[in-house]
Amino acid sequence: MATxxxxxxxxxxxxxxxxxxTALTDSLDELITQGDIPPxxxxxxxxxxxxxxxxxxxxxxxxxLRCIPDEPQFDKSLTESLQKxxxxxxxxxxxxxxxxxxxxxxxxxxxxxxxxxxxxxxSAEMVTAPRIKIVACKAGDAQEVKKGGGSKAQDNx
Amino acid sequence: xxPHIYRTIIDDVIASVQVDFEEYGMEEEVLNNLQAKxxxxxxxxxVAEFARAPGAGASSSxxxxxxxxxxxxxxxxxxxxxxxxxxxxANDFGMGYPQAGAGLPxxxxxxxxxxxxxxRGYTGYDGVKPETDDILRMRGGSSPEEDIKPYxxxxxxxxxxxxxxxxxxxxxxxxxDDSDDELREDGExxxxxxxxxxxxxxxxxxxxxxxxxxxxxxDGMIHINGRDYLFAKCNGExxx
Numbered sequence: 289m290a291t292x293x294x295x296x297x298x299x300x301x302x303x304x305x306x307x308x309x310t311a312l313t314d315s316l317d318e319l320i321t322q323g324d325i326p327p328x329x330x331x332x333x334x335x336x337x338x339x340x341x342x343x344x345x346x347x348x349x350x351x352x353l354r355c356i357p358d359e360p361q362f363d364k365s366l367t368e369s370l371q372k373x374x375x376x377x378x379x380x381x382x383x384x385x386x387x388x389x390x391x392x393x394x395x396x397x398x399x400x401x402x403x404x405x406x407x408x409x410x411s412a413e414m415v416t417a418p419r420i421k422i423v424a425c426k427a428g429d430a431q432e433v434k435k436g437g438g439s440k441a442q443d444n445x
Numbered sequence: 446x447x448p449h450i451y452r453t454i455i456d457d458v459i460a461s462v463q464v465d466f467e468e469y470g471m472e473e474e475v476l477n478n479l480q481a482k483x484x485x486x487x488x489x490x491x492v493a494e495f496a497r498a499p500g501a502g503a504s505s506s507x508x509x510x511x512x513x514x515x516x517x518x519x520x521x522x523x524x525x526x527x528x529x530x531x532x533x534x535a536n537d538f539g540m541g542y543p544q545a546g547a548g549l550p551x552x553x554x555x556x557x558x559x560x561x562x563x564x565r566g567y568t569g570y571d572g573v574k575p576e577t578d579d580i581l582r583m584r585g586g587s588s589p590e591e592d593i594k595p596y597x598x599x600x601x602x603x604x605x606x607x608x609x610x611x612x613x614x615x616x617x618x619x620x621x622d623d624s625d626d627e628l629r630e631d632g633e634x635x636x637x638x639x640x641x642x643x644x645x646x647x648x649x650x651x652x653x654x655x656x657x658x659x660x661x662x663x664d665g666m667i668h669i670n671g672r673d674y675l676f677a678k679c680n681g682e683x684x685x
Contacts, residue, residue, distance in 0.1 A: 303645050306666045307673050308451050308487055312458070315482035324475055325466075332465045333458065333479070365457040370664040370675065373450045378667070378676040384658055384683035394648055396660075398683055403667065405674050417642045417669050422681075424648040427663055445651040 299363035300425045302393075304334070312362060334362045379404040385419070389445060396422040450675060455483060642669045646679065658683040 303309055316330040382401035388394070403415040459480050466476045646665025652658065660681035667674040 300647070303666065305643070306645050307490060307668055308454060311486035311490060312483050314486055315479055318482060319475070319479060324478070325471065326469065329465060329469050329471070333462045361461050362454075362458050365454045365461070367664065369450050369454050369457070370666070370677075373453060374664070374675045374677045376674075376676045378665075378674070378679040380679055380681045382683055384685040387658070387685065389651075394651055394660075396681075396683070398681075403669065403674070405676070415667075415669055415674070420642040420644060420667075420669060422644040422646065422662070424644075424646050424651075424660075424662055424665075427647040427649045429649070443653040445653075 299367045301334075301363055302423060302425060303363060303366050305423075306366075309362065309366070332361070377406050382420075392426040394422070394424040394445075396424070398422060451487065455480065455487075644668070644679075646676075656685040658685060 304313055313334070316325070316333060319325045320327050320330055380398070380401050380403050382398040384396060385399045386395070386397035388396075397419060398421075399419050401417055401420045405413040405415060459476065463476060466473075644662070644665055644667045646662040649661040649663055651660050658681070660683070662679040662681060663677065665676045665679055667676065
């Protein structure tokens with residue numbers, strides 16, 4: 289799921305499913321289909337492999353979530369831009385329909401989510417939808433499971 | 446909501462991979478083509494509100510006049526997809542787009558109509574037949590397709606695309622079908638429209654007390670009701 293980066297920073301590939309990521313991967317797909325670029329080059333756009341072309345990566349798949357070393361360009365640019373450029377705080381409430389933890393990836397399906405998006409000023413925008421899916425990978429400094437102290441009914445993940 | 450972030454990401458990626466494209470012996474216009482496709486798709490798929498309702502909600506970016514000078518008219522040498530998409534980009538991203546030619550040779554951007562046909566066919570969109578205008582406009586606001594049409598019409602023929610669909614067989618949001626299916630598996634109802642509301646983020650903390658869940662998410666991209674919202678931090682409170 290994660291690709292490692294420099295300096296201990298890790299970059300996730302799953303952001304490629306976002307609007308901007310889908311737009312990029314679709315564009316790359318088209319260029320490959322038209323024969324404009326080799327698949328290896330597309331992978332370097334996404335993953336910016338720092339060495340020479342890697343022939344074994346012929347089997348090109350945009351859903352490929354393997355761990356690949358070195359800097360993933362899109363993943364890196366996106367993650368760093370999010371971390372540096374976004375200050376907004378948001379709250380969400382709703383009814384949890386489904387929860388799942390698999391390989392350190394949480395998936396929540398929330399019914400009637402109510403997002404409170406803080407604006408730049410005092411204004412806050414409320415955004416609702418019938419349901420939303422939340423896919424969350426583990427943050428680099430995510431809190432580990434705490435042992436003891438808590439009641440039996442409490443779980444820290 | 447954060448047009449300048451998308452602008453930053455695109456510029457950063459394109460600049461960073463330039464050396465790779467050179468290594469592979471690609472013409473410069475291939476990279477320009479990639480950027481143009483990327484931007485036009487981004488505009489096409491979700492950001493109607495960017496262009497149309499800059500004042501809605503918490504949007505804070507200073508929006509240039511949406512009816513600004515048409516880049517095609519201003520720069521006749523910029524044609525086809527690139528001219529159209531960068532024009533839309535200048536308005537919709539709300540940022541100074543390098544259409545003045547910062548690092549991009551205008552003449553290298555002309556896109557053969559053939560490439561456009563390939564693009565249409567592949568995505569399953571039909572940018573050829575006039576009746577699709579409404580759909581495209583509805584989804585993409587000032588749709589780049591309108592500007593592109595004159596350049597396409599000479600070569601565009603109704604042919605089945607890769608998916609065997611003829612123009613007119615509309616497949617909206619075909620790019621998202623996979624995640625859509627996945628989403629529907631998760632719940633009892635899937636909703637009639639093809640809209641996929643989803644959040645991509647990382648979690649700092651996930652905590653449960655009985656049926657109460659509290660989460661701390663970070664660095665997220667919310668795609669909801671056809672719009673994108675980004676957050677640095679998001680506290681979640683859910684009841685199961």
